[in-house]
Amino acid sequence: MSRPEAEDVEVELFIRALQLRHGYDFSQYTRASFKRRVQNLVSSHGFATIGDLTARVLRDDAFLAPLVAGLSVPVSEMFRNPSVFQALRQEVFPLLASYPHLNVWQAGCAFGEEVYSLAILLEEAGLYDRTQIYATDFNDAALGRAQEGIFPLREARTYSENYLAAGGSGSLADYYHARYEHIKLDERLKRNITFANHNLVADGVFCEPHLILCRNVLIYFTDTLQNRVLGLFRDSLIRGGFLCLGNKETLDFAPVAKDFTAINQRARIFRLAARG
Amino acid sequence: MNAALSQVVALGCSAGGLQALRVVLGGLRPDFPAAVIVVSHTGSEDVEMLVSLLASHSKLKVVEATERRLLLSGTVHVAPSGYHLYVERDQRFSLSVDPKVCFVRPAIDVLFKSAADVFGARLAAVVMTGANDDGALGLQAVRAKGGYAIVQDPLDAQAAVMPAAALRVAGADVICPLGEIAAALNAWCA
Numbered sequence: 001m002s003r004p005e006a007e008d009v010e011v012e013l014f015i016r017a018l019q020l021r022h023g024y025d026f027s028q029y030t031r032a033s034f035k036r037r038v039q040n041l042v043s044s045h046g047f048a049t050i051g052d053l054t055a056r057v058l059r060d061d062a063f064l065a066p067l068v069a070g071l072s073v074p075v076s077e078m079f080r081n082p083s084v085f086q087a088l089r090q091e092v093f094p095l096l097a098s099y100p101h102l103n104v105w106q107a108g109c110a111f112g113e114e115v116y117s118l119a120i121l122l123e124e125a126g127l128y129d130r131t132q133i134y135a136t137d138f139n140d141a142a143l144g145r146a147q148e149g150i151f152p153l154r155e156a157r158t159y160s161e162n163y164l165a166a167g168g169s170g171s172l173a174d175y176y177h178a179r180y181e182h183i184k185l186d187e188r189l190k191r192n193i194t195f196a197n198h199n200l201v202a203d204g205v206f207c208e209p210h211l212i213l214c215r216n217v218l219i220y221f222t223d224t225l226q227n228r229v230l231g232l233f234r235d236s237l238i239r240g241g242f243l244c245l246g247n248k249e250t251l252d253f254a255p256v257a258k259d260f261t262a263i264n265q266r267a268r269i270f271r272l273a274a275r276g
Numbered sequence: 277m278n279a280a281l282s283q284v285v286a287l288g289c290s291a292g293g294l295q296a297l298r299v300v301l302g303g304l305r306p307d308f309p310a311a312v313i314v315v316s317h318t319g320s321e322d323v324e325m326l327v328s329l330l331a332s333h334s335k336l337k338v339v340e341a342t343e344r345r346l347l348l349s350g351t352v353h354v355a356p357s358g359y360h361l362y363v364e365r366d367q368r369f370s371l372s373v374d375p376k377v378c379f380v381r382p383a384i385d386v387l388f389k390s391a392a393d394v395f396g397a398r399l400a401a402v403v404m405t406g407a408n409d410d411g412a413l414g415l416q417a418v419r420a421k422g423g424y425a426i427v428q429d430p431l432d433a434q435a436a437v438m439p440a441a442a443l444r445v446a447g448a449d450v451i452c453p454l455g456e457i458a459a460a461l462n463a464w465c466a
């Protein structure tokens with residue numbers, strides 16, 4: 001084996017420091033993109049090396065929040081991959097309609113783009129009044145933004161197109177007010193959403209959901225962590241509950257996958273097999 | 277640990293890239309031994325279409341680059357749109373939806389840098405036609421790790437900005453017209 005590069009050793013030490021000093025464990029994040037984000041933090045904060053970043057993290061507790069925000073990737077859009085929302089509406093909602101009360105867990109909610117999309121579709125399907133949605137993330141800054149429900153006006157066009165492609169029955173503009181350079185989503189959409197901090201790496205089962213939406217989060221995790229989180233989802237879901245993953249995510253490398261059946265492979269919608 | 281791939285080729289292109297890819301992939305010899313990775317900003321949402329289009333012009337097997345899958349020798353792996361594509365130390369792919377780089381996702385820079393980290397001198401990277409400067413920093417990283425750099429002659433490119441930026445920032449081991457890139461790769465892989 002050749003000797004590891006200095007920078008790779010620095011990444012390792014940075015992860016170790018965050019873990020020992022602050023209890024955040026990033027050791028099971030896929031390394032290539034994680035390293036890139038660490039490098040971005042180094043340059044955006046004007047450090048010379050990852051080692052310098054690590055030194056700051058060790059001494060300055062106030063630096064932790066911006067750091068976690070920089071390592072998290074709150075990049076999303078409303079109705080991202082519209083056909084997935086279409087599939088949820090057509091294939092999952094009718095099955096959910098038989099329950100008098102519904103819990104939905106959206107894990108990794110970024111700035112809330114996805115959770116508001118879901119609320120709109122549930123509203124249009126006449127299910128929202130009996131639904132409680134839990135939107136979670138480990139990035140408090142993102143959760144704060146999500147709670148506000150304010151997005152840049154320049155995104156409105158894409159969001160509207162996505163909404164229609166998802167099978168929305170009105171116009172997205174029915175759900176927001178545009179002011180200055182922003183759109184603000186209707187307060188009423190928040191009435192059944194609870195935003196909460198939940199770290200998929202460390203925290204436990206949650207809320208007995210009928211449906212879990214966790215898209216474009218597992219791609220950041222190694223096989224080991226992916227399997228842990230899928231186990232968490234399995235143990236949280238009600239019997240026969242649904243799990244929706246991101247478009248490019250596979251269960252192929254997770255032993256836990258055997259407990260799920262694909263009901264729409266393209267849309268990455270799975271159902272927890274009833275346990276015998 | 278997986279057996280180390282002996283050679284890997286990464287191709288990056290943007291505007292005019294489809295034609296460029298057809299020519300290059302079509303010119304690789306049938307027993308081309310390297311794993312080939314393609315990032316092109318062809319704007320097609322549908323990677324399956326791009327895969328089948330390229331497959332019809334290539335003697336090598338063409339597949340979508342799928343997260344967690346191993347890179348395969350003698351196979352062309354095409355980056356899906358909307359995601360950055362990386363190579364991990366264990367020679368498997370990973371994806372992310374991190375912010376766009378150079379206004380694009382997938383970005384050539386992202387792939388090139390991660391592949392350079394893993395493969396060093398066993399990597400050849402190619403920058404072809406394109407209308408932005410994605411790929412330049414990536415190619416610089418490839419060369420810094422001892423990799424082999426091929427850039428399409430900007431005068432020959434449908435859009436010159438990208439190869440010109442790559443040459444300005446990184447330089448190259450080979451500068452040649454599109455029609456000669458496959459031969460250069462065949463020779464590098466000999």
Ligand SMILES: C[S@@+](CC[C@H](N)C(=O)[O-])C[C@H]1O[C@@H](n2cnc3c(N)ncnc32)[C@H](O)[C@@H]1O
Pocket residue numbers: 072073074075076077080107108109110111114136137138139142198199200201214215216217220246373
């Ligand atoms: C790329 S966004 C996905 C947003 C949205 N689900 C979508 O697909 O558009 C990934 C989100 O996962 C969150 N995340 C990453 N690691 C996490 C963890 N360990 N626990 C909870 N959330 C996490 C990030 O903070 C970020 O908001």
